[in-house]
Amino acid sequence: MRLIKINVPVFRHSDFKKIAKNALIKKTKNYYINCSRNLKKTNKEFKTKKYSLVNFDESKFYNKSKKKKFTRSEILSNVILKNFKNKNIEILDYGCNKGFLLRELKKKNYKNLSGFDLIHSYQKHLKSENIEYFHRTQNIKKKYDLIIFSHSISYVNDIKILFKNIKKILKPKSHILINLQNINKRPLNFLYGDQKYHFNKNMVINFFGKIGNLKFINDDSLNHEFIIILKLNDNIKKKIKKVKEIDEIRRLKMIIKKINKIEYKCNVFGKNILTALCISLLGKKIQNIVAGNFKSNFLNKKSISFSKHLKTNLPLLMSNKKILKSFSIKNNFKNSNNFVSI
Template sequence: MKLIKFRSDCRVCNNKHINTILNLGVMPLAGNFVKKTDLNKKEIKVPLKLHYCKKCKLVQVKDSINPEILFSAYNYSSSPIPALNKHFISYAKDIKKKFKNKKNVKLLEFGCNDGILLKQFKTTKNIFCLGVEPSKNISKLARKKGIKIINEYFNKKNAIKILNKYDKFDLITGSNVFAHIDDIHSVVEASKILLKEKGNLIIEVHYLLDLIKLNQYDFFYHEHLNYYTIYSLKYLFNLYGFEIIKIENIKVHGGSIRVTLQKKGKKPIKYLKLLKMIKNEKNLNLNYFKKFEKKINKQKSDIIKILDELILRNKKIIGFGASGRGTTFLNFCKIKKKYINYIIDGSPLRAGKFMPGLKIPIKNLDYLKKNADNIDYVLIIAWNYKKSIIEQVKKINKKIKFIIPFPRPKII
């Protein structure tokens, strides 16, 4: 099985002249948490470089890891994350409201993960839900919740199969998956096949300008192939006859957007927010990304300085949040075991394993409860959930202080 699929052109517009804008070095796969029995085995490590296409304004990781390898032991389940649960409860409410007076509504979610959104519709009688999720591990979790799942990729081929069995849908949605897909054209084609003429497609995806604004290079990893601007989304959807009718800024994942689309009618609609956001993206150029690179390197030296000083004063530091983001952040900054002894994580899929690359042990919350007395600082690796992490830790030991690494490192 080939590990890497190399490509030379832009994933959205096939432009052959795309520029390298950032090189984060050779990185382990962000979600490959290491089992104890595999500690001495060689890990897969692949260069992590970002590229920018001037033609369609997409930032991308050009070469993609074979999804069979990348997602075979996919460990990211959303439901244990309180902030995400809150987000999807509110999203489900919006959907229920939209279809309140309609009978026999059909909803399809691609990349439905462990059913974090669809479980909200269990008692909603007028909405039929279907989830599509390629990961075996994670789709099992969704099935356990009683959700109808197709354990496949959402692409043109599978869309035709779904169409034959379930016909068309009123709403197709995908949250935090649009970044992960190499053949993104096939997802849009699949949506076109399965969406009713008056239906809506809604995607939630992180927004490139928000990522840059908050210095979120930790969101860059091999699983995330595409980093969208509004311009690049418009370009892509236009190819398949979709138009953007609404953009909402949402807080999840450190700044995302919820984009609502419809099939184009005879008259194109004029949407002011769309035009305004595209105008804001005019400044994107190589110089802009150079400045971003400088900011990243400054953050790296600042965080190491803070940790060095604390270690010199014999302070005991642990990490919190063994996320994919953490793999990029810790490996890029080389935050080794000498700085943080272990990392706490609420997901039972990760506790007991080790952080990719640096092999720092991951423990569950009970472990922290037993050992909280001798801890001075918690480095909040999953900093986009800092509020709930601080609350959890404060309940255990009020004296612990926190290091927040992004956008600029600070101690609170």
């Protein structure tokens, strides 16, 4: 395992504040590891009320086949409904935050629901809905048929110790549902300085495949992520998959190189990690942020609507030109020559 240093700042995912000058990443056959010295200090934020108020669960993802947007909680609850017909199974959402997913499962008549999170701000609300809530793992005494990790695995302190402890509260022949980012499709996620672990598909197979039998769920809404159902199996034997030589790191460096080559004034699309990086690298060349929620500014840059952007005649930086399709319909705008895909 060698340490890879990338000379760009890394950011806190809750508000995109810079938290380190460089990305320090170690690659193993099982996962990439964030080796930032500030990681433990940064992750203290997860225990604060301020962090609990960030509305990650309310983001919506477009499903092409259904021509409709769904929240992550809606998507995952439908996956569970399709794969776990018994409504009386014991379910634990590990890293439940406000309990959006648990509430969706309750709507679908699942009876025995529990949540775990480091914050206990929403304990009373969930208990009032007959959902059990824990903020200390040692307080969990029962055993579960299904444990859910929805974007929480990337933030744990020690993933090996976590799964050693998780097995103690799982029933025989139980399942784990895991939802996490595919770093191969989102290499910019390396720049989230508070995420410790990142996975590509072979890494998922290498690490989680040693715990049980894997089933990859394909969902059009979250095609940039993994949804995995893991059936516990202590006797499983898996061959280690070869991991391509730092393919995701190479792609990240190509993105950084492309941004650094920009020598003109421009706008950037969205309030996300790409925008934070563009502002950091390009500074005053970034004029405005083009976003749906244009009433609030972002990282000291003015936010404007898409229609106002068109009037500026400035190039628009974005992660993918496919984003234009929804705006083209609304604005009857079909010329995409002035849009730069990063």
